Structures are given as C-alpha cells and as structure tokens.
Amino acid sequence: MSLDVTEIGSIPAAWTRRHLLGLEDLSVEELNILLDSAEMFKEATDDCTRKIQVLTGKTCANLFFENSTRTRTSFSLAMRRLGGDTIDFASGGSSMSKGETIIDTAKNIEAMGIHAVVCRHRTPGTPHLLSNNLNCPVINAGDGPHEHPTQGLLDILTIRQQRGTLAGLTVALVGDIQFSRTARSNIWGLKKLGAHVILCGPATLVSPLWREFGCEVSHNLDEILPRCDVLNLLRIQFERQSTRPFPSVREYAHLYAMDRRRMDRAKDGVLILAPGPINRGVEVTTDVADGPHSLILSQVTNGLAVRMAALWLVCGAAARDNE
Ligand code: CP
Numbered sequence: 001m002s003l004d005v006t007e008i009g010s011i012p013a014a015w016t017r018r019h020l021l022g023l024e025d026l027s028v029e030e031l032n033i034l035l036d037s038a039e040m041f042k043e044a045t046d047d048c049t050r051k052i053q054v055l056t057g058k059t060c061a062n063l064f065f066e067n068s069t070r071t072r073t074s075f076s077l078a079m080r081r082l083g084g085d086t087i088d089f090a091s092g093g094s095s096m097s098k099g100e101t102i103i104d105t106a107k108n109i110e111a112m113g114i115h116a117v118v119c120r121h122r123t124p125g126t127p128h129l130l131s132n133n134l135n136c137p138v139i140n141a142g143d144g145p146h147e148h149p150t151q152g153l154l155d156i157l158t159i160r161q162q163r164g165t166l167a168g169l170t171v172a173l174v175g176d177i178q179f180s181r182t183a184r185s186n187i188w189g190l191k192k193l194g195a196h197v198i199l200c201g202p203a204t205l206v207s208p209l210w211r212e213f214g215c216e217v218s219h220n221l222d223e224i225l226p227r228c229d230v231l232n233l234l235r236i237q238f239e240r241q242s243t244r245p246f247p248s249v250r251e252y253a254h255l256y257a258m259d260r261r262r263m264d265r266a267k268d269g270v271l272i273l274a275p276g277p278i279n280r281g282v283e284v285t286t287d288v289a290d291g292p293h294s295l296i297l298s299q300v301t302n303g304l305a306v307r308m309a310a311l312w313l314v315c316g317a318a319a320r321d322n323e
Contacts, residue, residue: 011316022147023188037309053083058115078307137314152185167194175234204245
C-alpha cells in the first residue's frame with residue numbers, strides 16, 4: 001500500500017539537527033527516526049512513479065570532489081522524488097582552478113538560492129567545515145576515511161528489513177577497516193543499535209585499538225565465519241593507501257574473499273552486504289555477489305529511501321529553525 005502525501009506530515013519533534021555529518025554523534029532515537037523515515041519513504045514511493053511533494057521549491061547542490069556512482073545519483077533522485085531540484089557541481093572545470101577556496105565556492109553556490117548541500121571530499125571534516133560556514137543544511141556524502149553516514153544507514157536498514165532488529169546480531173565488517181568511511185559509520189550505528197561488531201582483515205588494516213570501542217577484532221575470517229549473521233564486505237581503498245597493506249591481491253583474496261567454499265561454512269541464512277563498488281574476485285566472488293544471500297542491490301535501493309529521509313529531516317529542521 002502506498003502512503004498518501006498528506007500522511008507524511010511534518011518531521012518528528014525529536015529531530016532537531018540541520019546537518020547530517022556522521023553517525024558517531026547520533027542518539028539511538030535519532031538513528032531510529034532516520035531508519036523509520038526511510039521505511040516510510042520507501043513504502044510511499046515503492047512503485048517508482050510517485051513524487052512526494054514535501055520539498056517543492058527547494059534546491060539541493062551536490063558538491064562532489066571525489067568520484068561517485070551510487071551516492072551522487074541517489075541524492076539527486078531522492079531530491080527529485082521529494083519534489084525538489086538538484087544541481088551537480090564538479091570541481092574539475094570550476095573556478096577552484098583559479099584559486100577560489102572551497103568555502104567561497106560553496107558560499108557562492110548557496111547565494112544562488114540553495115537550500116541544502118551534499119558534500120563528498122577526500123579530506124576528513126570538509127562537510128563539517130561547510131556546515132560551520134553555510135546557512136543551509138549540509139549532508140556528509142563521504143569525507144575521506146572518516147564517515148559516510150547515509151551508507152551506514154542504508155546498510156543497517158537493509159539488515160533490519162531482513163531480521164527485524166539489529167539487537168543481538170553478530171555483524172562482521174571484513175576488509176579495509178583502516179581506510180573505510182563505511183566501516184566507521186557502520187561501527188557507530190551498529191553498536192548503538194545493539195549489534196555485536198567484528199572487524200576482520202589483515203593486521204595492517206584492522207587496529208587492535210578498536211577493541212576499546214567495544215568491537216571484536218579478528219584477522220581470521222574462517223574462524224569467525226560460523227558465528228556471523230551478516231558479512232559486510234568492504235572494498236580495499238587502494239586510492240587512500242601510500243603502501244600496499246598486503247603482499248598481493250591474490251593473497252588477500254585467498255584469506256578474505258567471500259566465495260562458495262566459505263559460504264558452505266557460514267551460518268544458515270547469512271546476509272551478504274557490500275557497499276559498492278565491488279571488486280569481483282577480491283572481496284567477493286561473482287557467484288556469491290550475485291547469489292541468493294546477496295543484498296547488494298537491495299542496499300542500493302534502500303540508499304534512495306535513506307537519502308530521501310535525510311534530506312527531508314535536515315531541510316525540515318532548517319525550515320523550523322527559520323520560522
Ligand atoms: N558506496 C558508495 O558510496 O558508492 P559510490 O562511491 O558509487 O557513491
């Protein structure tokens with residue numbers, strides 16, 4: 001059943017944030033508002049033909065200083081599904097090549113009548129910097145290896161849809177924990193919602209310091225495999241590494257790729273997630289990525305709903321502040 005637009009109503013009173021910069025600072029209540037709102041938008045737009053006119057007349061600027069397929073496209077689509085408009089900014093070809101700073105660039109774009117900014121940048125903290133210098137809401141679409149909050153939320157939403165709750169589940173994040181913003185957002189969100197989190201990968205990519213945050217640390221996927229309800233397979237972020245963290249990709253795949261042999265040893269009904277882009281044959285083999293346990297494309301579908309929720313909530317909080 002599809003929701004009528006009048007059923008969407010105003011944003012929950014408990015949501016007061018005009019920016020979404022990470023999951024580390026969010027309360028359990030705020031996480032649940034985001035997840036429940038995403039479910040609501042998913043149901044309301046399930047047939048992909050309806051617009052929910054809650055952000056009519058608003059424009060969102062996508063400021064992406066790193067490449068993206070899923071995040072940029074789904075933020076644009078989310079804004080349009082909410083009745084708003086989007087503009088895409090690419091640093092290549094912009095006046096930043098003439099020395100204009102990122103703050104001046106963003107302020108000039110905001111001066112054209114922008115109501116929200118979505119920012120991806122290789123430097124941690126860039127969306128936070130913009131949030132301190134702009135009047136409009138800012139959403140972090142990935143800041144270097146720091147956080148990628150909407151990715152964490154869509155991963156968590158995908159698990160919750162399958163299992164009903166995160167509480168009591170054992171979720172392993174496998175691969176490049178050191179350089180993965182997805183890992184950090186997953187860790188903060190999963191722990192707050194009651195999951196047991198295992199971080200698994202080579203010692204060069206998984207610090208024992210994560211134990212201080214209540215995570216289990218393992219370097220042996222085969223050992224933890226039978227205990228895991230969910231495996232979230234993270235891409236090796238070669239573009240952020242100055243030296244190779246393991247001797248060869250082949251050796252990494254031998255120890256950590258999720259393949260048919262490992263699926264046979266995994267828990268019945270194990271859920272396979274991967275944030276994408278996936279490198280087939282490195283973190284996951286094709287038969288597993290495209291197999292019956294894989295939720296990789298469901299994650300992408302959920303990403304649209306999560307981004308609708310994020311835009312609706314931050315724009316709603318900003319509008320309420322300005323009343
Ligand atoms: N998962 C993710 O952020 O994908 P993109 O880099 O394609 O946006």
